[in-house]
Amino acid sequence: MIIIWFLLIIAPFSLFIHEFGHSLGAYLVKSDKIQLFIGAGKRIFLFHAGKISIHLHTFYMLGGHTAS
Numbered sequence: 001m002i003i004i005w006f007l008l009i010i011a012p013f014s015l016f017i018h019e020f021g022h023s024l025g026a027y028l029v030k031s032d033k034i035q036l037f038i039g040a041g042k043r044i045f046l047f048h049a050g051k052i053s054i055h056l057h058t059f060y061m062l063g064g065h066t067a068s
Contacts, residue, residue, distance in 0.1 A: 012038065012061050022066035023052055031068035038064040 019036050026034045032051065039057030047054045 007061055015061075015064050019064045019066050023068075026066065026068035027051065033068065035067045036064070037066070 016038055019038065023034050023036050034052045035055065036052065037055045037057070039060035040062040041058035043055055043057050045054075045056035047056075
């Protein structure tokens with residue numbers, strides 16, 4: 001049970017915090033458009049907040065990246 005909790009909740013949350021740090025750095029150097037991608041596969045959720053777009057994909061526990 002603890003492994004499932006880690007894989008489905010803790011690891012993706014840590015990944016989001018990590019990638020958000022990259023987004024914050026891009027924001028501080030005044031990037032025009034910042035995209036934060038979490039996961040792999042088909043996109044299931046998209047959220048826009050100002051210059052930042054957050055894309056959540058089906059396999060959200062498989063990694064992420066930030067583009068600006």
